[in-house]
Amino acid sequence: MMNSPDLKVNIGGLILKNPVLTASGTFGYGEEFAPFVNLHRLGAVVVKGISLAPRAGNPPPRIVETACGMLNAIGLENVGVDRFLAEKLPYLRGLGATVIVNILGETLDEYRELARRLGEEGDIAAIELNISCPNVKKGGVAFGSDPKMARAVTEAVCRHARQPVIMKLSPNVTDIRVIARAAEEGGAAAVSLINTLLGMAIDAETRRPKLANLVGGLSGPAIKPVALRMVWQVASAVKIPVIGIGGIVTAVDAIEFLLAGATAIEVGTANFVNPKATEEILAGIRSYLERHKMQSARELIGALAPDA
Amino acid sequence: MMNSPDLKVNIGGLILKNPVLTASGTFGYGEEFAPFVNLHRLGAVVVKGISLAPRAGNPPPRIVETACGMLNAIGLENVGVDRFLAEKLPYLRGLGATVIVNILGETLDEYRELARRLGEEGDIAAIELNISCPNVKKGGVAFGSDPKMARAVTEAVCRHARQPVIMKLSPNVTDIRVIARAAEEGGAAAVSLINTLLGMAIDAETRRPKLANLVGGLSGPAIKPVALRMVWQVASAVKIPVIGIGGIVTAVDAIEFLLAGATAIEVGTANFVNPKATEEILAGIRSYLERHKMQSARELIGALAPDA
């Protein structure tokens, strides 16, 4: 009999039990999914983006469905780093989940301070740096589309964090490889992509935008082809691991990202559609490996055949 | 009784009977849709992109379905300008259709020569300049993402064409307004957007790309939120008219683009899904105007209410 395939992957020194992670903002603080998923079985739980101070977020409507996708303009509502550490982290710790904290700031100082605070917590496995969220006017967009600023944030965070730092990239740029390389040069242990595409929805009857914020971030299966292309481009442009995100719903989707060069993947909008998505994807990757008689999930990474 | 609403719109001096056009490459040379649509009733028929010499296009597979969209890497297959003028244009002329010719070249000289040739034809209403098709390695991408080159092509074509020139914009850029302004400065009578988003699809079983060309252009309802956002951004960045394209399937979709600031719209992938889409959209816009007691389609242009 064959051994069960080895699912471990290495994200810049951090060994994860498997390549299936949750995407920030789509999995709450983890607890919300406890009725549906065994959190400790996931590669990691990436929690909702945390800022230094709590944020109330944008006025509603904040979300709207689009064709095979959704727009969100949550406005980075979160409990702030203090309450996160006091109220949310202990629960995940208690379950033995691997925790990655997604952070966001509006200034270099905020990022630095967040990195310092989280660095003090031994059981936070990694920090994911969100410099790409398109919803907030200040900061967000500029950091994510300017390679110099992207590099500066990465450097600042890496200097203060004790954990590996994952830089999360925005797709709303002409050449995402340039930003990925800036993150690599800044010391990022890995890059994750893509964050949402900037989009808009209008109600033809009322003639008003469907989101109070006018524009929002597009996610879900609709964006998968764009995400897959960018992961494939970035994987050959940097030497650090790439985490693939965007429209992953099934194990087949996840495997496509691994083949395109991702070392791990994050499941986002699919968690809303199918709360059990992450565990089902994990099971599906395992049975794919068994069916194809592969020993390790790592054999899939970048294993795209050269020609159609 | 109220008069039937006025559907006429003005694209840089060219008066179109209504704002419903076809998107290049999705309506063949018009003739293919004659069993389904009265071509002369449309605002204009925008034909498949024409180059100076005929092009055979890319090897198959050229298309693949994605969630609420499709990827194509046709490779700009077309009969070339000579056969277009000799074999295709007369049919459309005979039906009394308003014809806009989409053109593509790999050098400034090719664009110039195409503009000159088409300029000689009195019954071509306008030229749409495709500098954004992501499928062809040479030329295409560079012109579309560099404002200087975009301006240079526009100037070259405008100098030689007798018709209004519409510059078609690529969405694969950090700030589409910059390219739109370059086109405006170059003398474009209008801009049309968006062309396809660059995407990719992989077959997890064979581990091969699903398109022989590896990457292709994403179109269809999936991209509508991105298109709508870009149209809204560009409409407030330039003074020339904007033609909205991207995922339009129904009259409601079309009206959303008009509200976002488009003067006219082009229907693309929807023609495959519903060959009668263009005429149905036209009928739907008319009944919307009647229901809302509006005299003219022009009242909808940019009429987005300021706040949600």
Added chain:
Amino acid sequence: MADQYQSKAKVLKSERLATDVCRLTLLCPDIAKKARPGQFVMLRIAPAALDPLIRRPFSIYQTTAGGQLQILYKVVGKGTGIMAGLHPGDMVDLVGPLGTGFPIDVRPRHCLIGGGMGAAPLFFLATWLLRHPDAEPVVLLGARNREELRAIAPEFENLGIPVGLATDDGSEGHHGYVVDLLADSLTGEERPWHVFSCGPYPMLRAVAKLCHLRSRRCHVSLETMMACGIGACLGCALPRAGLNGYLHVCRDGPVLEAGQVAWF
């Protein structure tokens, strides 16, 4: 939050009660068993496709001991349009039971006031209240017209409790808003009144205002756009009274004390 399930449910019955009012009967024992009045489910209508992508929230209309769960709904768009075409034997996918239910205290008298499909959770509530011998609930129902009202009212009338009716077009009952009937219903001071309401936002606002002026305890069941239904996406935000941040309707609600809400 432990008692939440994701379950595939078989369609047992798919009925049309009026032109655009339908009722779906599903077999879903785990959710049916735990559901309380005011709670809702998130329904994935066409699990084989990615459009519609996002689940749709529906109040639970009724459950049976046999593990059945009913939804009363109006066809308003794509998802409900597809729902109306479901056949017995088709499979849907449910997440639930979700949200807070109506707080049930049998000391006061209860006035249940619903507009349109807002009747759905109130019917479930009425059946629960009637389990208690002291309960004397009063129901007020509003609908656009007689046809819609006839799709909703009979099941309440069969409970043998007083039911006041109103239609927008006057084709049955009071010609006007159902809220117009509320003031006259909240009479008798032997027992305090507790008002429960569900329906369109302007109606709930009017109910909340009247209850505030009359110092009646009032709970409303509210709707916002929801992506997850379980408190994870933060999409269902509703301004909190005093504009002190946001409530999240899927988790803090959908049933909220009227005073918690910043009414606009």
Added chain:
Amino acid sequence: MADQYQSKAKVLKSERLATDVCRLTLLCPDIAKKARPGQFVMLRIAPAALDPLIRRPFSIYQTTAGGQLQILYKVVGKGTGIMAGLHPGDMVDLVGPLGTGFPIDVRPRHCLIGGGMGAAPLFFLATWLLRHPDAEPVVLLGARNREELRAIAPEFENLGIPVGLATDDGSEGHHGYVVDLLADSLTGEERPWHVFSCGPYPMLRAVAKLCHLRSRRCHVSLETMMACGIGACLGCALPRAGLNGYLHVCRDGPVLEAGQVAWF
């Protein structure tokens, strides 16, 4: 191209003939009336949703005077999975009839060789050939196993013509490829043979090669990815013999003379 229609068609029957082989009977008089063997339709399976977005091409299996049109199909993915769940009364949307049909010339003898669902257009062709008293068609059918073969073969057998059978697993007929039966079938030189084939690409290539070596006239019905089916998208390209540009299967085909194709 004038005789093409876009029509809403009502599902009359939705049958499962084997584990993954189904047959759909639609009421679609305009298309049924004009359809010829070898032509196909583009089916929009779930017109109320945008996923699956692109129409799916299916050969026409049979038409009736009453305006019915049948499709024989295998459940292979999302679209056909949803098709298999259609109920009588559901509506689908068709574009057709599309493409070139089989060129019918009654002077030669005809050998129809089909693999799997490739049998579908050949059945329509067989019924047309039999309208002519001189026709003596021979049919060869291949399938994965007996179950699949039994879903396909009986209707051919009922026509009272010779039917040769093969299965991949040997559970019925020849154990191996149906092409293995072809050489022995093309005997007798009184009338020239005309071979018509539809099935998986490797099978068609083998048929084309054998016919080329034996100088038999051969038409094949090919499949490529199609978005429009009407010659507009240029997606259905197939390399032309001599690698001299591309054929477009929806318009130049799906039935092509074997010699037109660059076989790989």
